Amino acid sequence: MELTQQFENAVAESKTLPEKPSNEILLQLYxxxxxxxxxxxxxxxxxxxxxxxxxxxxxxxxxxxxxxxxDAMTEYVALVQRLKG
Known part of the structure; x- marks a missing residue:
């Protein structure tokens, strides 16, 4: 899958995480x-x-x-995947 598509999917998934991330993680996502x-x-x-x-x-x-x-997209995707568990 293309990086842009992975990023867009991760952005959508970040809104439906099982639990709310800490403020530090939210700042990192932002x-x-x-x-x-x-x-x-x-x-x-x-x-x-x-x-x-x-x-x-x-x-x-x-x-x-x-x-x-x-690089920012790649890190964002990896962070959301980690938060999803």
């Missing part, structure tokens, strides 16, 4: 998804210093900086 679909993060991040969720998401995505879209 950052890999953003890297795979949009590439490197741009901008400064959230301007509101008290928007902790947006800041955490921005920082997680920023940690993926430089990773190719293909």
């Amino acid at each position: 950052s890999l998804f953003k890297q795979a679909t949009e590439g490197d993060v741009t901008g400064e991040g959230p301007s509101n210093p008290f928007d902790f969720v947006a800041k955490a998401k921005h920082n997680a995505w920023e940690e993926q900086q430089g990773k190719s879209k293909e």
